[in-house]
Amino acid sequence: MSFGTSTDEETETGTGYPLRRVVLYITLVAMGAFYLIPIETGVMTSLTSPGSYTGQFPYLPPLEPLLSGTGEFSLQPWQTAVDLLGQGLVNSVILVVPATILSGLLGSMAAYGLTTVSWRGQIAIYITFVAGIFIPYQAVLVPLTQFWYNVVPLRTAFQPVAYWVPFIQNYHWKLVALIVTHTAYGLPICTLLFRAHYKKLSDEMIEAARLDGASIYRIYRRIILPLSVPMFAVVFIYQFTQIWNDLLFALTIVQFGDASVVTQELVGLGVSQSGTNFPLRMAGALVAALPTLLVYVLFGEKFAKGVAA
Amino acid sequence: MAKLTLDNVTKVFTEDDGNEIVAVDDVNIDIDDGEFLVLVGPSGCGKSTTLRMIAGLETVTSGEISLGGERINEKPPAERDIAMVFQSYALYPHMTVRENMSFGLEESTDMPDDEIASHVEETAEMMGIGELLDRKPADLSGGQQQRVALGRAIVRDPEAFLMDEPLSNLDAKLRATMRTELQRLQAELGVATVYVTHDQTEAMTMGDRIAILDDGVLQQVGTPLECYHTPRNQFVAGFIGEPSMNFFEMDVRDGRLVGDRFEYELTPAQRDAVGDADRATLGVRPEDISVDTEGGGSHAYDVFVDVVEPRGDENTTHLTFDPGVEEPETFTATISGLRHIQAGEAVVATLPPESVHLFDAETGTALHNRSLETAEVTEQLT
Numbered sequence A: 001m002s003f004g005t006s007t008d009e010e011t012e013t014g015t016g017y018p019l020r021r022v023v024l025y026i027t028l029v030a031m032g033a034f035y036l037i038p039i040e041t042g043v044m045t046s047l048t049s050p051g052s053y054t055g056q057f058p059y060l061p062p063l064e065p066l067l068s069g070t071g072e073f074s075l076q077p078w079q080t081a082v083d084l085l086g087q088g089l090v091n092s093v094i095l096v097v098p099a100t101i102l103s104g105l106l107g108s109m110a111a112y113g114l115t116t117v118s119w120r121g122q123i124a125i126y127i128t129f130v131a132g133i134f135i136p137y138q139a140v141l142v143p144l145t146q147f148w149y150n151v152v153p154l155r156t157a158f159q160p161v162a163y164w165v166p167f168i169q170n171y172h173w174k175l176v177a178l179i180v181t182h183t184a185y186g187l188p189i190c191t192l193l194f195r196a197h198y199k200k201l202s203d204e205m206i207e208a209a210r211l212d213g214a215s216i217y218r219i220y221r222r223i224i225l226p227l228s229v230p231m232f233a234v235v236f237i238y239q240f241t242q243i244w245n246d247l248l249f250a251l252t253i254v255q256f257g258d259a260s261v262v263t264q265e266l267v268g269l270g271v272s273q274s275g276t277n278f279p280l281r282m283a284g285a286l287v288a289a290l291p292t293l294l295v296y297v298l299f300g301e302k303f304a305k306g307v308a309a
Numbered sequence B: 001m002a003k004l005t006l007d008n009v010t011k012v013f014t015e016d017d018g019n020e021i022v023a024v025d026d027v028n029i030d031i032d033d034g035e036f037l038v039l040v041g042p043s044g045c046g047k048s049t050t051l052r053m054i055a056g057l058e059t060v061t062s063g064e065i066s067l068g069g070e071r072i073n074e075k076p077p078a079e080r081d082i083a084m085v086f087q088s089y090a091l092y093p094h095m096t097v098r099e100n101m102s103f104g105l106e107e108s109t110d111m112p113d114d115e116i117a118s119h120v121e122e123t124a125e126m127m128g129i130g131e132l133l134d135r136k137p138a139d140l141s142g143g144q145q146q147r148v149a150l151g152r153a154i155v156r157d158p159e160a161f162l163m164d165e166p167l168s169n170l171d172a173k174l175r176a177t178m179r180t181e182l183q184r185l186q187a188e189l190g191v192a193t194v195y196v197t198h199d200q201t202e203a204m205t206m207g208d209r210i211a212i213l214d215d216g217v218l219q220q221v222g223t224p225l226e227c228y229h230t231p232r233n234q235f236v237a238g239f240i241g242e243p244s245m246n247f248f249e250m251d252v253r254d255g256r257l258v259g260d261r262f263e264y265e266l267t268p269a270q271r272d273a274v275g276d277a278d279r280a281t282l283g284v285r286p287e288d289i290s291v292d293t294e295g296g297g298s299h300a301y302d303v304f305v306d307v308v309e310p311r312g313d314e315n316t317t318h319l320t321f322d323p324g325v326e327e328p329e330t331f332t333a334t335i336s337g338l339r340h341i342q343a344g345e346a347v348v349a350t351l352p353p354e355s356v357h358l359f360d361a362e363t364g365t366a367l368h369n370r371s372l373e374t375a376e377v378t379e380q381l382t
Helices: A004-013 A019-046 A078-116 A122-133 A137-151 A155-164 A172-198 A202-210 A216-227 A231-243 A248-254 A262-268 A279-309 B047-055 B097-108 B113-127 B142-154 B170-187 B199-207 B224-229 B234-239 B269-273 B374-381
Strands: B004-014 B019-030 B036-040 B062-067 B082-085 B160-164 B191-198 B209-213 B217-223 B245-252 B254-257 B264-267 B279-286 B288-292 B301-312 B314-320 B330-334 B346-350 B357-362 B366-368
Touching: A004 B047, A019 A279, A078 A122, A078 A172, A078 A216, A078 A231, A078 A262, A078 A279, A122 A172, A137 A172, A137 A248, A137 B224, A155 A172, A155 B004, A172 A231, A172 A248, A202 A216, A202 B082, A202 B097, A231 A262, A231 A279, A248 A262, B004 B047, B019 B047, B019 B209, B019 B217, B036 B047, B036 B170, B036 B199, B036 B269, B047 B082, B047 B160, B047 B191, B062 B191, B082 B142, B097 B113, B097 B142, B113 B142, B142 B170, B170 B199, B199 B209, B199 B224, B209 B224, B209 B234, B217 B224, B217 B234, B234 B279, B234 B357, B245 B330, B269 B357, B288 B301
Parallel strands: B036 B191, B036 B209, B082 B160, B160 B191
Antiparallel strands: B004 B019, B004 B062, B209 B217, B245 B254, B245 B279, B254 B264, B279 B357, B288 B346, B301 B314, B301 B346, B314 B330, B357 B366
């Protein structure tokens, strides 16, 4: 199609290259470079020898090979980063996947119950959901610690589970607490997003399903849920990024230890008394950012549909 | 197959500020097994609410709805064994035609899958949508979607069909085709059907009987011709028939109706019907008025043509008594499409006494309806 239009313009104007097109491409290339340079800089830095790091522009390929004397470049900082962040990455995945799915699923169910099904008092309930969006994180930090450490005996309750179920460790209780916290905190915004989507669904269609004999649950399962797929992509991407990148709740609830998530591990990576190892930190940051990138690629197409809807 | 009965059915909506709105007021209708009843009325008259109460989508404030002799007021829609066709078709967009049609059977019966499949295919063949079974609603034309919506209702083999303006989203030509097809289908299936429309043509042509609602109140239930020729009140008279009946509100003086523009000599029967009322409304259908270039008689009046609307088979003429006025009061008369008549022309309009209806000026109740035997009236006059 683009070929067709360009030939059209050429024949119209009679000159070889239409100026507008040239300007457009130059602008696009410049913008592309502008957005990609920080990432490129990161990649280059992660390959630079810590010793020669300060001596050059960060976005240029390293002058000094990482393994000095051999003339070879190496992915050593990346290996080190993966090794050191390994536990954190695993913990983050254990946290993020259930928390994202739960907040999306519960948000969708809540929105269905508050929008498509009509009952007395639902507006009041909905308003409390919306109010949840405006509670600042900082305000709940202390109560949250109190809640998980002193009010709910999750730690002791979790011990037999860890004992009997393989792969489950004692410290995982902190991740469970974090999953519940993130699910609860993500619920209002998820509900809001799904509600906006469900309001646009035809009432007559739901009524037709009711007349067809479907129960409230079956309508959700067979009509609403399949029609929510684009919105799920939006919510999943949003929640995944939010929870993956969160540091505040992790510091509050996990605090330290084996249950630390990747953002916590990243804080201390490559920091020592002898100085900061920037290539290692940069490699660590890129490793930690990779999963969110992956989620964008996986859900990107559906995401675009959901945003456009 | 069952009889559907509405007994004193009333629906009151309570607004947030406590205001009560009576949407349906004490409606009584019996729909026999296999009967096609058309509920007709202007928008906001409560016809859709009535239908939704039968379906179970709205609660009934008071009164009783029963199907096959059994009260169904409290039953949820799923248990009523009623299928409904919606104006927007309400197809499930993520399902194929086949899935759309099987959905109801899967949800409401224990029928095994292969039986459902053969049922769906049979119905689809009957509806002429056999080749569309694997398509999604978005890939279908409006007419095809309409058929799928009907098929989805039929495949469930319900006790009663409800249709909420199912043809209003189709273009005029397709609507006419579907009208006949629906009638044929309904007769074939023999299931009690309630059909809601605001279109009096659909009501006249499709219904075994029609029920006319206005402002939540049932005005008349009867066969289309009963409603057309013997309307119970002025509303029915004006609603049924296209173009509408002409009304003249006039004074009653010594057996004559006296208006601003003309006087009308009543027949003895009409005189009896009017009794000692001071005022009465005279109604006459456009097709009963004869328009001639000259002539006279006791019920002929000199008028002028204001506007002519040619329709091919007939012309709708708007006639007026005062031609000079900017926007004159007019009444309509239908004449043959072959006759040539022009705006501004002076003509003689005759209001034949046998085709005149009389209504109470205040309540609108019919006092006298047109005679269906012309001979009788002409005798009385002479």
